[in-house]
Amino acid sequence: MTGPTAHGRGLGQVSVAPTRTPAPRSPQQQPQLPPEQQPELSPQLGVEDLFGEPRSPEVEGRLDEKLRQAYFWMVNHAIISPHYDVEFHDPSRPRTVFRLGDSKAEVELPTDQSYSSFALLPLLTFAVRGRCLLVGGPGRGKTASAILMGVLAGYPVREVRRAMQHGHPQLTVQDMFGTPLPRDLVAAERLEDIDVAWRSWLGRRVKIVDEYNRIPTRTQSALLTVLADGYVEVFDQVYETRAAAWYLTANDDAGGGTYQVVDALRDRIDVVVKALSFNSRFLDDLVLRAERGLRPEENVPAAIVFDADEHARLHRQVVAVPLPQPVRRRLEFFAAQLELLEPAARQLEYRTKDTARLAGVDPHDIALQDTGRDKLADIGAQTLNGLSVRALQSLILYAKAMAYFRGDAQVTLDDLRAVLPFVLHDKVQPDLESPAFDDPERGPLRTDRVSWLRDLFDTACRQYDAEGLDTDDPVGQVLAELAVGLDDLPEQEVRRRLAHIEGLLAGWQDATKLHGHVYEDALALKYAHQRYSGYLRWLGWGGR
Amino acid sequence: MSSPVRSVERTSAYGRALAAHSTDVETLLRSAHERGVDAVLVRTALVDLGPFVDPLVAELPEPEGGELVVALVATVLDLTVGARWRPGRPERRVVEEILVTLPAWCAHQPAATVRTLVAAAPAVQRGANLDLWAHLLGRAPEATTVEQVRDAVLVAAWRAGLARYRIAALDAAARLPGTLARAVLALEPDADVPAVLAAHRADRWSWPGLREEPGVVLRAGGSRVLGGPWFERPLAVAGGPTGWAVRADGAAWALVVDVHGHALVPLGNVPPALDERAPVGCSLPVPWQDDVTGLVPDGARAGTVLVSRAHSYAVDVVRLGDAGARALAERAVTV
Numbered sequence: 001m002t003g004p005t006a007h008g009r010g011l012g013q014v015s016v017a018p019t020r021t022p023a024p025r026s027p028q029q030q031p032q033l034p035p036e037q038q039p040e041l042s043p044q045l046g047v048e049d050l051f052g053e054p055r056s057p058e059v060e061g062r063l064d065e066k067l068r069q070a071y072f073w074m075v076n077h078a079i080i081s082p083h084y085d086v087e088f089h090d091p092s093r094p095r096t097v098f099r100l101g102d103s104k105a106e107v108e109l110p111t112d113q114s115y116s117s118f119a120l121l122p123l124l125t126f127a128v129r130g131r132c133l134l135v136g137g138p139g140r141g142k143t144a145s146a147i148l149m150g151v152l153a154g155y156p157v158r159e160v161r162r163a164m165q166h167g168h169p170q171l172t173v174q175d176m177f178g179t180p181l182p183r184d185l186v187a188a189e190r191l192e193d194i195d196v197a198w199r200s201w202l203g204r205r206v207k208i209v210d211e212y213n214r215i216p217t218r219t220q221s222a223l224l225t226v227l228a229d230g231y232v233e234v235f236d237q238v239y240e241t242r243a244a245a246w247y248l249t250a251n252d253d254a255g256g257g258t259y260q261v262v263d264a265l266r267d268r269i270d271v272v273v274k275a276l277s278f279n280s281r282f283l284d285d286l287v288l289r290a291e292r293g294l295r296p297e298e299n300v301p302a303a304i305v306f307d308a309d310e311h312a313r314l315h316r317q318v319v320a321v322p323l324p325q326p327v328r329r330r331l332e333f334f335a336a337q338l339e340l341l342e343p344a345a346r347q348l349e350y351r352t353k354d355t356a357r358l359a360g361v362d363p364h365d366i367a368l369q370d371t372g373r374d375k376l377a378d379i380g381a382q383t384l385n386g387l388s389v390r391a392l393q394s395l396i397l398y399a400k401a402m403a404y405f406r407g408d409a410q411v412t413l414d415d416l417r418a419v420l421p422f423v424l425h426d427k428v429q430p431d432l433e434s435p436a437f438d439d440p441e442r443g444p445l446r447t448d449r450v451s452w453l454r455d456l457f458d459t460a461c462r463q464y465d466a467e468g469l470d471t472d473d474p475v476g477q478v479l480a481e482l483a484v485g486l487d488d489l490p491e492q493e494v495r496r497r498l499a500h501i502e503g504l505l506a507g508w509q510d511a512t513k514l515h516g517h518v519y520e521d522a523l524a525l526k527y528a529h530q531r532y533s534g535y536l537r538w539l540g541w542g543g544r
Numbered sequence: 545m546s547s548p549v550r551s552v553e554r555t556s557a558y559g560r561a562l563a564a565h566s567t568d569v570e571t572l573l574r575s576a577h578e579r580g581v582d583a584v585l586v587r588t589a590l591v592d593l594g595p596f597v598d599p600l601v602a603e604l605p606e607p608e609g610g611e612l613v614v615a616l617v618a619t620v621l622d623l624t625v626g627a628r629w630r631p632g633r634p635e636r637r638v639v640e641e642i643l644v645t646l647p648a649w650c651a652h653q654p655a656a657t658v659r660t661l662v663a664a665a666p667a668v669q670r671g672a673n674l675d676l677w678a679h680l681l682g683r684a685p686e687a688t689t690v691e692q693v694r695d696a697v698l699v700a701a702w703r704a705g706l707a708r709y710r711i712a713a714l715d716a717a718a719r720l721p722g723t724l725a726r727a728v729l730a731l732e733p734d735a736d737v738p739a740v741l742a743a744h745r746a747d748r749w750s751w752p753g754l755r756e757e758p759g760v761v762l763r764a765g766g767s768r769v770l771g772g773p774w775f776e777r778p779l780a781v782a783g784g785p786t787g788w789a790v791r792a793d794g795a796a797w798a799l800v801v802d803v804h805g806h807a808l809v810p811l812g813n814v815p816p817a818l819d820e821r822a823p824v825g826c827s828l829p830v831p832w833q834d835d836v837t838g839l840v841p842d843g844a845r846a847g848t849v850l851v852s853r854a855h856s857y858a859v860d861v862v863r864l865g866d867a868g869a870r871a872l873a874e875r876a877v878t879v
Contacts, residue, residue, distance in 0.1 A: 485627045487628060
């Protein structure tokens with residue numbers, strides 16, 4: 001929490017003080033573009049940008065500041081979540097760490113503005129119009145947090161409550177989405193003659209599904225269609241929903257509940273956030289609320305409400321935050337480590353965990369055959385699957401939102417690291433039998449998914465640094481040359497590049513083990529080789 | 545050259561059309577952004593477009609004016625994404641120089657005209673004369689349907705030198721209205737198009753007004769060092785899909801040629817069997833003195849031969865005089 005206000009006091013007000021003065025960062029943390037490449041325009045142009053002088057993002061209004069104001073109002077007045085589990089550090093200041101108890105539990109005091117995931121991630125979901133699952137025991141404030149998001153979107157709190165879908169075992173597709181008009185049911189001769197009275201919540205910018213793991217499987221499948229494809233179908237009538245932020249709640253993180261949650265539905269969820277336990281030191285705030293009958297959701301200040309246009313602009317601005325190449329490379333390196341399963345196939349392209357899973361074989365059993373690999377150093381040995389394209393897209397989007405929220409001009413490694421465990425929470429499955437968990441010090445990582453994922457990423461970053469890939473990336477150069485395009489490329493140059501690719505692969509033959517990043521680099525070189533070979537053939541057949 | 549204008553004038557015809565079709569333009573901008581193109585490049589390209597498109601749009605009613613602007617924006621964004629919106633590129637010349645000569649085309653088929661011309665321009669630049677192509681199109685009256693636009697562009701491309709499109713162009717020319725066909729074929733206003741096409745289909749060297757004097761008709765190939773296809777001196781041989789082929793560097797090429805242009809097409813890794821018999825002696829009406837290494841008569845027309853020689857990286861197509869043709873026939877050279 002920040003500032004002098006305590007819960008219940010100043011509920012309807014927002015501080016006018018700026019919420020964030022960016023701390024100095026090391027060049028590694030925040031790569032700077034050379035002056036001639038500094039963006040003078042918002043990267044996402046609109047027609048209006050073509051008229052008049054180039055418009056800078058500043059002109060569009062500081063919605064990032066408004067988003068931060070919303071965050072601090074939430075943690076100061078609405079949600080009692082005195083946690084700072086999303087930590088940031090100022091590299092110019094020394095770290096202060098204390099170790100408590102037999103387990104030497106670390107208490108690290110953040111040196112830069114840090115945040116509570118339980119308030120932050122729903123807010124980032126609001127900004128990117130993503131899908132957020134709030135999990136935790138009953139009474140932890142999951143539903144209240146989701147309702148607040150609806151109010152932030154400008155809907156009256158009563159309407160937000162009414163529009164919220166409550167999961168229960170009898171919930172049907174029609175209950176949830178819309179009912180055919182009885183008159184039409186009797187009179188209609190064809191399905192398309194039946195008009196459906198659609199539920200009003202489908203058109204909202206914030207959609208809430210409470211206790212989604214209590215919804216019957218068939219209704220879950222219909223919900224999946226809305227979540228994934230943005231439309232719902234009842235009696236041959238189709239309703240297209242608009243872009244929205246989704247909040248789903250569940251009492252059981254492990255997917256239990258009245259019904260097993262459909263896997264595809266879990267996969268569509270962008271972030272998973274845990275409601276942390278209540279800190280009894282803050283009981284006086286609860287007492288104060290009870291005595292005064294305060295309901296934060298009924299006192300949301302107008303200054304932090306986003307109308308439809310602001311919400312759309314917010315999303316546009318977040319998407320426009322650049323993801324610089326050095327950060328992207330680390331993400332590529334990390335993702336590359338997770339998918340490879342060398343003994344799973346003979347052909348290079350199929351040597352993945354997916355091949356094993358599709359064959360009905362446990363990737364762990366196949367990984368045991370791989371005796372030449374250091375299972376402690378190889379982070380791929382700790383997971384049963386790799387990253388899907390959807391997971392990577394969510395990761396990039398939330399990293400951009402994190403950067404935007406912090407007022408960064410572009411995504412930094414810290415931004416990516418902060419959101420990664422929440423995005424990959426349900427998307428990367430740990431191999432709990434991996435030797436990496438045998439070390440007693442790493443034992444807690446079996447149950448602490450957030451710390452485990454952060455540890456995976458940190459390990460990958462250390463390996464990336466050790467290999468010096470920021471400065472020595474021959475495959476990156478090959479792909480960069482290719483990305484410029486083949487137009488007007490003379491034959492001699494194409495032949496030189498083909499020879500260079502073959503030289504790189506030849507150089508790896510005996511000198512390099514097939515680590516995850518080498519595997520993906522080899523596939524990338526094969527791709528580039530094919531593109532150049534095809535172009536060479538085209539040149540010969542009349543391109544000249 | 546790019547205009548120094550820094551923004552689109554809101555009250556210009558182009559500016560009004562952009563505003564009126566902002567939904568379509570926004571979608572295109574979003575798509576370009578998703579493909580990773582730099583915003584500054586996009587803005588510069590679309591602003592630079594103004595002076596060229598404005599006079600065209602000002603003359604057009606709706607919806608054609610809007611359709612033209614949307615098609616141009618889509619095209620320019622595609623070119624920008626592919627790093628092809630550069631000065632000197634044929635696609636850019638279409639947008640900045642050629643379209644403005646085709647107001648009647650743009651009035652009838654704005655989108656098809658833009659897309660077809662831009663798509664065709666690189667191939668025309670590579671294998672033909674882009675200026676002649678633009679000239680032929682510019683003298684043509686309007687093409688009123690999408691099919692006419694495509695056919696006219698194809699026929700003009702062939703007429704400007706793309707010999708590989710000959711058969712398709714002859715078919716397309718036959719479909720065009722007479723006035724349009726005469727214009728893109730550069731024929732006289734009273735020319736009988738079907739007769740011209742029929743005569744040319746029967747004899748690829750036939751064309752109205754062509755002076756059939758003996759001598760070198762065209763020269764093809766050249767040293768790789770100077771941008772040609774070969775490192776070695778070529779040998780003219782008989783065979784391949786056109787009857788005329790060339791061997792060099794251990795590979796074979798077919799010479800596709802007609803009265804308007806030519807192309808050398810590699811015959812792949814396994815070329816067809818070629819007749820590499822020594823050339824028959826023959827007096828050639830040529831300006832050079834050299835040893836002939838290959839001489840191949842045209843199977844379809846007596847009196848025209850493909851010649852390679854000892855000291856040239858090029859091959860020549862030579863038209864013989866009547867005496868030379870007779871002499872060649874008497875030697876009963878068969879291919």
